[in-house]
Amino acid sequence: MTACVIEDVEDAAPGGAVRRAGFAIAADGSYAARLTLGANEASHEEDGAGAAWFPERWTLDGPEPYAVPLPLDQPEEPDTEVLPLADGRVLIHRRVADRQAFSLLYPTGPVTGELPLGAVECAELSLLPPSPDGTRAYALAPGEHGATVWLVAGGAFGPEPVATVRGRCTGGVWLDGTGRLLALDRELDGVVKAVAVDLERGGEVSPLLQIAEGSNDRLLLADADSGLLLIRSDAPGHDRLGWGVLGSARPVRFPQCLRPADRTVTPFAVQPGQTLMPENCAVALRIDGPAGTWVGTWRPSGRRLHQQAAPEGWLAGTGLWSRDGVLQLPYATGTMPCGVARLEAPRDVPQDVPQDLPPDVRTELTTEPPQPEAADGNGSAPRATRLVRKPVPLQQAPLTGRTAAG
Known part of the structure; x- marks a missing residue:
C-alpha cells in the first residue's frame, strides 16, 4: 500500500485569484481523480468566462497515464470533492444547501454515468483519504460535541455513521492495510493529540501520540508495511517534523535536516x-x-x-x-x-x-552529522540531559531524559 493523502492544489487563475483543485490517488495507485477547470462546450467564449468545473479520472497503472473527463449536464461547484475507487469509479461529494450528497461517476461511452448513493444532513463534511481496501470511502463531519465518521460508499444502504469521536477532529490517516484503523487529530481542552479509531469496534478510540503533556501532536502520514509514522509536533518548543514507528519501543525523533x-x-x-x-x-x-x-x-x-x-x-x-x-x-x-x-x-x-x-x-x-540524535531532534551538539537513554513506547516518547517505567 502507498500512503497517499488528498491534497488541495493551488493554481493561479485569471485575475490573480487562487483556485483550489483536489487531487486524490487511490491507495493502490491504480487511479486518481481531480476536479479541473476546462472549456464549456456549450459556450463559444474564448476569454475563459465559459470555463466550467468537471471531474476527471486519471489511469495510472498502464504503460502511459491518461485522463478521462467525467462531465455531467451541469458544471460542478469549485468546492466539490472527488475520490477514486479501485474499480475505476469516482466518488463525488457535492454540497446542496445543508445536505451533503454523494454519487458514483463512471464513463459510459460518450457520456458520464451517475449512481446516486444518498445524502447526509449536516452543514460541514469532508472526504477522508482513500481507504486502503479501495472499495469503500469515508467522510468526517464535525458536530457540536464531537466528530462523526461516515461510510459514504461501499455500504449496504447508503451513507451510514460508523464512529463518533469526542472533541474537534481533523486530519485522517489510515494505519493498516484493510481500512479498519483510522488516525484522527483530536482537539480537547485546546490540545491536539492524534488518536486511533477502530471502525470495526464501534469507533473505539485509543491514544496514539502523547509526546508531551501539553504538546500538539499531529499525524501526517503512516505506512502500514513498515510502521513508519510522519509526525508534526510542537513538543520541542515549536512545530517540528518528526518520525516514529508504530508499535515499537523507539522514541519520536525530530531530524534537524527536515528543518x-x-x-x-x-x-x-x-x-x-x-x-x-x-x-x-x-x-x-x-x-x-x-x-x-x-x-x-x-x-x-x-x-x-x-x-x-x-x-x-x-x-x-x-x-x-x-x-x-x-x-x-x-x-x-x-x-x-x-x-x-x-x-x-x-x-x-x-x-x-x-x-x-x-x-x-x-x-x-x-x-x-552521524552522531546520536537528541530527543529534541537537534542531532548536532550533544547535550547529556537531552539524549534518550532508554527506548520507550511511541505513545510516551519523551523530549528530555525521562525513561520507561521498569
Whole structure:
C-alpha cells in the first residue's frame, strides 16, 4: 500500500485569484481523480468566462497515464470533492444547501454515468483519504460535541455513521492495510493529540501520540508495511517534523535536516513494501520557499534531505512511490494535460564521498552529522540531559531524559 493523502492544489487563475483543485490517488495507485477547470462546450467564449468545473479520472497503472473527463449536464461547484475507487469509479461529494450528497461517476461511452448513493444532513463534511481496501470511502463531519465518521460508499444502504469521536477532529490517516484503523487529530481542552479509531469496534478510540503533556501532536502520514509514522509536533518548543514507528519501543525523533531555514517541509508519500524496515523507507516531501515549490526526498537512515526541481505543472504535494523506490509525480500543462514524471530517490552516501550525479540534475543536500540524535531532534551538539537513554513506547516518547517505567 502507498500512503497517499488528498491534497488541495493551488493554481493561479485569471485575475490573480487562487483556485483550489483536489487531487486524490487511490491507495493502490491504480487511479486518481481531480476536479479541473476546462472549456464549456456549450459556450463559444474564448476569454475563459465559459470555463466550467468537471471531474476527471486519471489511469495510472498502464504503460502511459491518461485522463478521462467525467462531465455531467451541469458544471460542478469549485468546492466539490472527488475520490477514486479501485474499480475505476469516482466518488463525488457535492454540497446542496445543508445536505451533503454523494454519487458514483463512471464513463459510459460518450457520456458520464451517475449512481446516486444518498445524502447526509449536516452543514460541514469532508472526504477522508482513500481507504486502503479501495472499495469503500469515508467522510468526517464535525458536530457540536464531537466528530462523526461516515461510510459514504461501499455500504449496504447508503451513507451510514460508523464512529463518533469526542472533541474537534481533523486530519485522517489510515494505519493498516484493510481500512479498519483510522488516525484522527483530536482537539480537547485546546490540545491536539492524534488518536486511533477502530471502525470495526464501534469507533473505539485509543491514544496514539502523547509526546508531551501539553504538546500538539499531529499525524501526517503512516505506512502500514513498515510502521513508519510522519509526525508534526510542537513538543520541542515549536512545530517540528518528526518520525516514529508504530508499535515499537523507539522514541519520536525530530531530524534537524527536515528543518531547512526559510522553508516549509510537508511529507506526502512513503515508499511501500519495506516490511519491518522503517529506516529504509523513502519519504517524498513538498518544500515551499521564497523561490517557489520543489520536491524533497529523505530516508530516516540517511539523515539527508535531497532537494530536486519539480516537473513543470506538478500538482504540488501529490505523488506516490513504487516498491522499488521510484517517485511518480503527476503534472498537467497546456501541452501535456495528464503526465507523470518519474524520479529515483538519490542514494545516501557518506558525506566524504562525492555523489555521481548527472550534469543536468542539480541536487541540494541538507545533512546531519552521524552522531546520536537528541530527543529534541537537534542531532548536532550533544547535550547529556537531552539524549534518550532508554527506548520507550511511541505513545510516551519523551523530549528530555525521562525513561520507561521498569
